[in-house]
Amino acid sequence: MTSTIDATPTVLRPHAEQLYAAELEALAAADDLPRPPGWRMSPQAVVTYLLGDGKDVSAKYIGPRRLMEVAVATLATDRALLLLGVPGTAKTWVSEHLAAAISGDSTLLVQGTAGTPEEAMRYGWNYARLLAEGPTAGAVVASPVMRAMRTGAIARIEELTRVPSDVQDTLLTILSEKTLPVPELGEEVQAVKGFNVIATANDRDRGVNELSSALRRRFNTVVLPVPGTVEEEVEIVAQRVASLGRSLELPEVPDAITEIRRVVTVFRELREGLTADGRTKLKSPSGTLSTAEAISVMTSGMALASHFGDGTVRAADVAAGIRGAVVRDTVSDAVVWREYLETVARERDGWKDFYRAAREAE
Template structure:
């Protein structure tokens, strides 16, 4: 099975050609166990054109210095914490960093309220444990233990969703670079190249604060929302094109107008003011992130392809926008209705969007 057969290939599969081209022309020093030099990792994330003409596509649109700080952190003995509101590409950046540094983004612990300490440390094959007693063969290593033993990058997604007492299992790993296994009377010491990239946000419900002891083990890089409307439109357009190709949706002509409209709506509702700053508006309870804008446009493309005339129109994105905005059926509905009447209804050239949104209610 090739990566083109997969619904969502890992970064190292989807961008294998780019990673190989960068490695072939990368003559800078590489930290132990790294596949690329730190500068080449940043070039992979932000995009560049190599001397032989190979185009490296941008994976992240934002300040270069942020990515330089993140990559420099991974080249030290510190772990990296990517912090930001939902939808600021924390997971995306984490995956691509791991792919570029160690060629493997799959050593992943997904944080939830039910994540146990075994997911951080190790577990046991209980059939073998009962039959043979504690042994290396009965041990089931966590992704982090595997990364330690092999000198690779481990990822912890949604660190603040993990219960606090489980989070603290990371403290010894990050400070001592050692994981004791008392049942076997031994320990695993990290091989050079081992590091941890964690992501976290403090906006969702169910967040567990990081202890000060754990937070000190991380260098924190805050990923901001896109600074300008044009920047956010570029991000949404690129990801929608990639997702459309993966889902085998036919290219939708003239989609940029609706992409820009979705981004404008999200940015205005997020900020609580129109783009020109003249009108204050109520902000809904949701984050209205770039990731949600990508989802709205992708769903609209599917509607236009399968149930429309193949052209992305206001009606194709109206229901998706309303679903993203109205999370609280009372307060958010009021904010949405006021925005439609005070802003959308009066905006020149937006009559089709206003009617589509009203018809969707």
């Protein structure tokens, strides 16, 4: 038996600069405003790309315009940008689109973990060449940060506060002096104009590996908030679910706004510990119940409705997903969820179907 491999497989998740190439090209072509050195478009055009123009440019971020203006202005200076917020506030999403708009390359990424080595921030070695040639330029394996410095691009560092403190501090010289010494070669890499760093950090990780005061001074911090209103969060979820559905090539389903609003309402009420009308106090579960989790629940619901239902997203398609997001601790969170069902969902007009589906999913 012989098999063939598609030489041009369909990419499951294109990078921002690939997915939105037409928008980026059109914005850059029409942009006659001053551009910082090394930037593909002006700061004003970058903000338009992020927030949309209501016509030809789709909104990538739905939230306060001023936050995006501050973030973009920071990157036009010599200060690095730290996007801070609770899980699910679009920190990674914003950092990717900022890099795509400014540099045309969002792939220069370091994923921060407790095991991130110093080489991920600076450089490593090709040990076969190192043994054969000794320390030479050809034996150096450049990190994403080093590559960004050489090309004048944006480097992205995800979950910076999860990185060990001694590895974090390798950024000090890079951010302050804009150089990366390579003492083994007696050389240094000097950053080309356009280079900067966008880091993200999770509010929940405070105390894990907090940034030193010296490192924090080299960042300008922008806090990305949770959506301010139900309508804003519903719009975010609806937009991302539609985009993901197209990317995953799910069969089209009728408008699912009713269930989107229900998922968002459940998450917001449990997150805030209070019903929308302000009359009933609620216990909050241990999880964050972020907008990103609402998007995940709705995407799963769409898949269920498309492949195992009649194509219409109903309460039964999202109930199990909501329970899975809420009940992380099988003891304490299960109590919170049951109490919500009995005191809120059971008594709310138009929620009988959701109450039944949620009870059946237990």
